[in-house]
Amino acid sequence: MKKYSVDEFGFYGDFGGAFVPELLYSNLEELKENYKQIIQTEKFQSQFQKLLKDYVGRPTPLYFAENLSEKYQTKIYLKREDLCHTGAHKINNTIGQILLAKALNKTRIIAETGAGQHGVATATVCALMGLQCIVYMGEVDIERQAPNVARMKMLGAEVRPAKSGSRTLKDATNEAIRDWINHPKHTHYIIGSVVGPHPYPDLVTTLQSVISKEVKTQLRSKEGRETPDYVIACVGGGSNAAGLFSEFLENEKVSIIGVEASGKGVNSEASAATTILGREGIIHGSKTLLMQNKDGQITEPYSISAGLDYPGIGPLHAHLYKTGRAKFISITDDEAMQAGLELSKMEGIIPAIETAHAFAIFKYMNFKKDDILVFNCSGRGDKDLETYRTYFNY
């Protein structure tokens, strides 16, 4: 019996499920009844593997970061998801889901996006497959992420502003869900993280698990063993983390570390440290930990990185947190920016600011010299240059 997989009711321990209006029941039921079977077919697998290899550029390297290892006196590997086409791990999921949508004869694709990375990854696969693409994006995010809006438009997607509520990622997600309610038959919703109602958290984890599968093979040839001592990844909704953790969840010898954004500090009221500030509740159809006021109204998180300022975490991560299987560390804006700078200067890799959070944990941990650490270098920093530039006064 696997302790950290989704159960037959769509729950990870106390978390998950599908707390959605009846209006979505048939959409989710169709997906739930079919996704596992479709993913297992030879046709799906051959297309998926081929696209991951030739289009995404997989396998991504597992890079031994010698300079960083020397500085922190431990063995540091980077799983280079930042080298994927479109600049982050997000495309692993969108490639898989577009094939799933095709198998289900869907002709219209919708997605939500915060910073625009998932929107770009979705627009990309829709361009590739010739499917109509509508991306919901908070009005506020559209203003501050103009380059990604332009990318989506070049790729042929329609970017629709989410004008409700706080006009950011959570509202874009609400709008995408409402669109799905209004278009139940021919539309597939490509959710971007391991969040939302069952079966999405499991579906996205399954598609992202390619990350940890590759790590096992690559580590075997580099270290003569398949399992690292630590796997470390940043967690917003948690898809890059779920992808890196998935193959190691049941092996308790592997320590799991999730890194959250504490923004200006956990007590600053400008934070996204969900495991510290959140309580159990329901967001976007899933029971999980989320930031909310005492009445259960969802509150707006803050982080300098647009990809981490989501008020919840995926139900898998809530389960890992509650059971103690994973340790969560929260990192401030300042710590993340310095870590991003350090990785740039020492290894020649400019990470996305989301990713940079993971590299700021060294002062909170005592790693041994022969510990093997695998970090998910989940995205590249191109999209964040403006933020870096402003922050460091370049």
Added chain:
Amino acid sequence: MENRIEKALSKKKKLISIYFTAGFPKLEDTKSIILALEKSSVDMIEIGLPYSDPLADGPVIQQSSTQALKNGMSTRKLFTQLKNIRETVEIPLIIMGYFNAMLQFGVEEFCIEAEEIGIDGIIMPDLPIDIFQKNYQAIFENHNLKFIPLITPETSSERIQTIDELDSGFIYMVSTSKTTGSETGFNRDTLDYFERIGKMKLQNDLMVGFGIKDNSTFNKASKHTKGCIIGSAFIKHLSAEGIDSIGDFIQKLK
């Protein structure tokens, strides 16, 4: 004591149920709106507990919710406002909200307070029926609260039969697969759906909601069902006309 919803459903007429968002347009309008609705011979009232992220609702109800929350509405506030409502109001009162608000208040505590006030039923669109049955049905029953489930044109006959096994007072029949307030009329498919479900001989009565805005849509939707629920159109009326002409709005429906 007989549940007021059952009593209303036993009337030999088509019923009008009105939804409004508590705390909108003004925080303290709740009681005045309820009194005006009863005076206008409305048969049931759904009191919306506003939520920050109402997934099943379209822009009209959503904006009224955002405004109500800004005005200071909360679960506690609503219960306080409704405290002595049963001294004057006799028609069924139903609370409609999203499950997270109930969960944070405490499901049992919520039901206790609702019973004390004299609430008759609860509509929680995002509390799935299987989880309700497994975890909360006994609590609802202990506090004389009907759990009113939703069905849609996409709900299979088999699932409707399962849903009908609950003693829920009525089934909330969503007219189209759309969020609230988005329909502009009923097409042939919708009318067929009303008739098909109407002929299923379910033990629970059917009330149609979503897309009812005037006399014409009311008549079409209630032909094969017990009556209709009007939400967005009423909120629009409140936004435009305020709370003084509620009677006129209801008159025009009949």
